[in-house]
Amino acid sequence: MSDDDDRLARVALTWLAEPGTRSVHALVDQLGPVAALELLLDGGAPEQWLRSAVAARCREGDPRAVAAEALACRERLGVRLVTPDDEAEWPPQLDGLRRMVLRGATRRVDIETAPPLCFWVRGAWPLREALTRAVAVVGARAATAYGVHVATELGYGLADRGWTVVSGGAFGIDAAAHRGALNAGGLTVAVLACGIDRPYPMGNAGLFDRIAETGLLVSEWLPGAEPFRPRFLIRNRVIAAATEGTVLVEASARSGATQTFNRAVALHRRPMVVPGPVTSAMSVGAHELLREQPSARLVTGVPHVLEEVGRIGVDLASPARAPQRPRDTLDDEAALVLEAMPRRGVIDVDRLAARAGVTVRTAMRKLSLLEELSLVHRRDEGYALTTPARAPTPPRAEVMGPLHDDPGRPANGR
């Protein structure tokens, strides 16, 4: 059996049954794609519904001929087929799709799902490399100006630091995230729920061309496949599995984006949510996830996202969530004592304790702490504030300017 036979069988199988069908993937695992296809075409599918589905498809055409025709279009469409046999290019993290456990509010659900059998790919980057350090940014199609702004900044900032921005190519948040990444000269991947030759929606055709020029368009479906609604759900598992974390920017109550998000949770990827105005219907779904999904992490910008998905020493200048200024580590009593210090000159402990409204013992204990942090220093007559030059305050850009770059962190070029 040649490599071409394998590819043809994989394509035929995705035409016979929707991608992600667990029993089909199990057959391919056991028998290889060619024998699995033969078994299905001989009416040997293990389940009645699959036998019916295969029979129905075969009335529409010969699966091998359909697959061969699709493969023959590759050059004309400027696309290639990537399969798990292309080991250098297949993203290993998709193997996580062999089992997903969705946890609802009240019960645990094992969703039977499966990794893709193959991808149609348009664009020059090797797929595996493009998805090596990737974050998904997803959200509402009917995004607000706020959501579009936030998604664009996230796409820009992540791409600017060498992260691939993955999304679904939809209107609204998806498109904004792709555009942000493109504007940064970075890498972005659109995972489609339809044929790669007819990316949906048509209104984003120009965007899809730009993505393919510098990034990748990817689809599990044959060229010409229509974007039926259930396919978005199937596609979302790939967005979640291919990335190290999913950032949800805007979502109305129970939107499709929250499904991608729940898949990210089920796959143990980092689930992140950007909050928004509570007056906006487009943030209701985001706030719902933050309230109901215990593992959802609130993020306000690129530095928070990198805290979740980045590797210490590579993406972060300091351990995640460490206090940035000595002052921030202070408990309330130490803060009171520091507050009570005169701006200039020296104060003795008794007077300081009285000003701070604490006991002398507490004042002395807290003064040791403050001295250790170089915030005060001891003189013969008492204590004095350390001048700012002696206690440098690193920038807190990750908190103060959530959506802007922190110049204190190294950029990570690819």
Add this chain to the structure above:
Amino acid sequence: MSDDDDRLARVALTWLAEPGTRSVHALVDQLGPVAALELLLDGGAPEQWLRSAVAARCREGDPRAVAAEALACRERLGVRLVTPDDEAEWPPQLDGLRRMVLRGATRRVDIETAPPLCFWVRGAWPLREALTRAVAVVGARAATAYGVHVATELGYGLADRGWTVVSGGAFGIDAAAHRGALNAGGLTVAVLACGIDRPYPMGNAGLFDRIAETGLLVSEWLPGAEPFRPRFLIRNRVIAAATEGTVLVEASARSGATQTFNRAVALHRRPMVVPGPVTSAMSVGAHELLREQPSARLVTGVPHVLEEVGRIGVDLASPARAPQRPRDTLDDEAALVLEAMPRRGVIDVDRLAARAGVTVRTAMRKLSLLEELSLVHRRDEGYALTTPARAPTPPRAEVMGPLHDDPGRPANGR
């Protein structure tokens, strides 16, 4: 010793040492206010700093004379003094201030604090009754239009359901919360950090008059006391302790409102945070709390707040956080099956399974569930969707319109 001697002593003690001073409160607990005052004036304070503070005060005036003068102004100022001896009017929940444990990110801090010795009160409501069902709404002075809108709606909605809205009378969020409550014809209490005769800020003088007409102005300090900065921190403990929960609406990084919030956490009151646009500097502190304070609960409006502080059966029509529609309880596979049901007519299980992309066994299991929830029903030839009339969908106003009233819930008049 008369009741008047006790009152005079309490007032003198709050003049000698700032309210909330633990050792002074401990003396009052042991000896009663009159003897505690005598001990302090005789130089018998247990701590050196307190002896110094008392001596310094006594050089400014005779504490008993100062207190007597203040008490003599009560009628002219239209205020009264309420002490723990006024058992019918003293709010018992303030006793929680005997011990607060603040938990920082890295350590646990026992803050020595104490309940108030007395309150100056302006307004007709009995203090205890006014604070029986109370929620604090606090936030930034430099609030944005968004924050002001949210705080006003919260103040209105909470007051409209019979909850007292407590805040600090400051510009911005505080004032908006008070105004919202007033607009609803509800009860609001401003806890001041200065003399009750000179409420700060002056720009809110008209608001303070309106509050006193239908609600209460409250202060621990003598008339004439200035709003020194440390007094806000001392005052904040009362706002936190007097209420069943604190809602933080807007806060810049490390603002004073976050201190009230941390006190609410320390006192085991419900700590709630309204998120906002991540592009707004005035929501940075709110988002910080949601990220760093594990007990902080994201709320988007009155129904969420009532879920936290309300009593089931009184404030809530249904248990907190229960799913509102049968549909919302569905796992992904059941949702797929429901989605695959034809809008009209009957479908057999095999065809349905093929449409949904699930096994027949799964389809049958999920159909039982859907039948149990009255979403589908069995007919001779298969299954059909139940018409909406048979599966009523209660309104989900608490999610869809977070800041508007849910007509499905009973109003709770006081």
